[in-house]
Amino acid sequence: MEDNPVTREEMIDRLRKAMSDSSTEDVDWDSVTEATEIGSLGFDSLSILDLIYEIQREFKIKFAAEEIVKVRTVGHLLDFLQARV
Amino acid sequence: MSSPLLTLRHRAEFAVFHAVLRAIDRMPVDRALAMASRIGDIVYALDFYRRGVAKRNIRLSGIAAGRAETVRIARASFRSFAQLAVESLKADDYFRSGRWREMVDLQIDPAADEALKAPGRGAILAGGHIGNWEIASRVLATFKPVVGITKNMNNPLTDRLVKDRRARENFTMTPKRDADAGRLLEVLNRGHVLGLLVDQHARSAYGEPIRFFGRHVSMHKSAALLHLVSGAPLILGCCVRTGNMKFLVRAYPPVNIPRSGDKNTDVRALMLELNSKLEDMVREFPEQYLWAHRRWRPLRPALLAKIEKLGPGA
Numbered sequence: 001m002e003d004n005p006v007t008r009e010e011m012i013d014r015l016r017k018a019m020s021d022s023s024t025e026d027v028d029w030d031s032v033t034e035a036t037e038i039g040s041l042g043f044d045s046l047s048i049l050d051l052i053y054e055i056q057r058e059f060k061i062k063f064a065a066e067e068i069v070k071v072r073t074v075g076h077l078l079d080f081l082q083a084r085v
Numbered sequence: 086m087s088s089p090l091l092t093l094r095h096r097a098e099f100a101v102f103h104a105v106l107r108a109i110d111r112m113p114v115d116r117a118l119a120m121a122s123r124i125g126d127i128v129y130a131l132d133f134y135r136r137g138v139a140k141r142n143i144r145l146s147g148i149a150a151g152r153a154e155t156v157r158i159a160r161a162s163f164r165s166f167a168q169l170a171v172e173s174l175k176a177d178d179y180f181r182s183g184r185w186r187e188m189v190d191l192q193i194d195p196a197a198d199e200a201l202k203a204p205g206r207g208a209i210l211a212g213g214h215i216g217n218w219e220i221a222s223r224v225l226a227t228f229k230p231v232v233g234i235t236k237n238m239n240n241p242l243t244d245r246l247v248k249d250r251r252a253r254e255n256f257t258m259t260p261k262r263d264a265d266a267g268r269l270l271e272v273l274n275r276g277h278v279l280g281l282l283v284d285q286h287a288r289s290a291y292g293e294p295i296r297f298f299g300r301h302v303s304m305h306k307s308a309a310l311l312h313l314v315s316g317a318p319l320i321l322g323c324c325v326r327t328g329n330m331k332f333l334v335r336a337y338p339p340v341n342i343p344r345s346g347d348k349n350t351d352v353r354a355l356m357l358e359l360n361s362k363l364e365d366m367v368r369e370f371p372e373q374y375l376w377a378h379r380r381w382r383p384l385r386p387a388l389l390a391k392i393e394k395l396g397p398g399a
Contacts, residue, residue, distance in 0.1 A: 049310040066274035069267020
């Protein structure tokens with residue numbers, strides 16, 4: 001039996017959760033789309049670490065933390081994650 | 086220089102600061118250090134506020150047997166800070182000429198030594214405001230490039246001068262706040278050492294309530310989180326003064342705690358371990374700790390709620 005592939009919409013929902021768990025900013029996470037710039041979500045040098053930890057936990061994947069910090073938009077982050085899930 | 090933001094006060098401060106630096110540069114070491122001790126005594130006598138903070142912190146830590154001991158440690162701490170400034174300036178010659186081993190004894194744990202010298206492998210060196218953390222960074226920078234975190238000074242003129250004096254080969258500074266959120270991870274990715282002072286009060290929402298000498302402080306999570314997400318070894322170290330221009334640089338074994346899989350549990354365990362080792366250092370060298378820093382400040386309601394939620398063992 002084949003595994004059901006995770007849809008992009010499911011992934012963005014899980015990503016929104018990981019982001020809201022790690023951010024201390026007051027953001028309307030439902031309005032976050034693939035075009036949203038990650039830099040506009042208020043992550044700083046510490047909360048980005050929280051986010052990386054949450055992503056590694058949520059998607060059960062390991063990657064070198066520095067690979068993710070140059071990703072600019074939520075859509076690019078989804079691409080990054082889809083290639084590894 | 087013509088910025089309207091530069092006030093007369095900035096310029097006056099800069100002029101005095103610059104003159105003092107030049108005087109120290111020209112003075113023989115022993116004389117400069119004797120002057121530093123006197124300045125430490127004068128500041129201790131005149132700065133009621135910081136003297137009070139230092140004495141209160143020493144009392145709260147429980148390391149002094151009584152009032153006389155508290156006063157002795159507090160005064161020595163002020164002298165130590167003044168000596169730090171002078172010795173950091175005077176150390177330039179030793180490092181530039183490669184003679185730094187004449188003034189430094191190394192006591193580096195073998196596993197820490199391997200981690201700090203491994204080519205291409207980043208490491209996190211955590212320390213506290215004890216002894217001479219400037220010399221510690223420069224010794225480390227002889228192993229591999231070191232990046233420290235700095236906060237801008239209020240006076241832009243003195244800030245520029247201090248940064249120019251601090252900028253040296255293999256030792257660079259990155260601002261405490263910066264738009265590039267990933268820069269700390271990039272430091273580790275480049276195989277450099279990231280130096281962090283972990284005993285500062287955390288004002289932001291990222292402070293974690295951790296006990297230091299039995300009382301809760303708001304502590305930065307950076308070192309622990311960086312270690313968890315990057316896997317870079319986390320090493321605690323210090324550089325203490327053993328005489329005029331003589332130092333002992335010590336690095337402890339890399340912090341190694343069993344992982345629970347829960348971020349908050351693991352972050353707290355790492356922070357407790359760092360604080361516990363830092364307490365040991367302070368007990369061993371209490372006169373060289375910066376007691377005038379307000380470590381035990383009133384905690385924000387969110388942190389008090391967290392302590393209550395964590396229960397009596399927190």
